[in-house]
Amino acid sequence: MKAYFSNIVEPKIPIVNATLYNPLLDKKVSIDFIIDTGFAGEIIIPLDIYMKLNLHLFEGVKKAGKFITGMTIKLRVSRAILDLNGIRIPCNVYTYLGVFRSLLGRKLLEKMEMIYSPKQNKIDLKVDL
Numbered sequence: 001m002k003a004y005f006s007n008i009v010e011p012k013i014p015i016v017n018a019t020l021y022n023p024l025l026d027k028k029v030s031i032d033f034i035i036d037t038g039f040a041g042e043i044i045i046p047l048d049i050y051m052k053l054n055l056h057l058f059e060g061v062k063k064a065g066k067f068i069t070g071m072t073i074k075l076r077v078s079r080a081i082l083d084l085n086g087i088r089i090p091c092n093v094y095t096y097l098g099v100f101r102s103l104l105g106r107k108l109l110e111k112m113e114m115i116y117s118p119k120q121n122k123i124d125l126k127v128d129l
Helices: 047-052
Strands: 003-006 013-021 028-035 063-066 072-084 087-095 112-117 122-127
Touching: 003 122, 013 122, 028 047, 047 072, 047 087
Parallel strands: none
Antiparallel strands: 003 013, 013 028, 013 072, 063 072, 072 087, 112 122
């Protein structure tokens, strides 16, 4: 799986490239996701990508999100399909107006094996379904 470290900020950010599809598989976007163990959900993406995939047409009930500061927000949520090297994983995708980066959270990471070695500039993800 294509995963790498980005030097956008220090310390390095672990990134994985994957394709996100809407539930009908008729729209897709290739996204560089930040691997974020601080995000408990599956995927969160900026609103413009969410709309480009027409995920607003597949929304369920809004969910409450909570920042580490304790502030709560209402998150839009839709079903989608994440493609990681040909392995398609049904998942929930969240968004709200303030999202600027795409994150891959712990709920999806639980379905994977991850080797994380920033000193060796190595990150490896394997899907374990």
